[in-house]
Amino acid sequence: MGASVPLDPLHNAVRPDLADVRLADRVFAPHYAASVPRIVVAATPLRQGSDMASNALAELVVGDxxxxxxxxxGRAWGRAPGHDLVGYVDADALSWPGK
Structure with missing residues (x-):
């Protein structure tokens, strides 16, 4: 594999420590993860950072x-495909298998 291609972390799930496995052909990361789709069960802001004071990028609504x-x-990091944005949400706002 060649050198990594710079990707916009606002639209691509890539951080210095972790990247979406779907980006493995374009970026090097120490760890890759496969995404697990969850449904938003309570409206929640999608934030740029993991803390509650971080900039809100979008509002995810029930069903997203x-x-x-x-x-x-207590936070989940990932991608909101309906908004084409990457960020953090409150983990309690997401569905869990069997619930």
């Missing part, structure tokens, strides 16, 4: 799909 790549500290 969110492709989760990582759960940590």
């Amino acid at each position: 799909v969110f492709e989760v790549l990582e759960f940590a500290k």
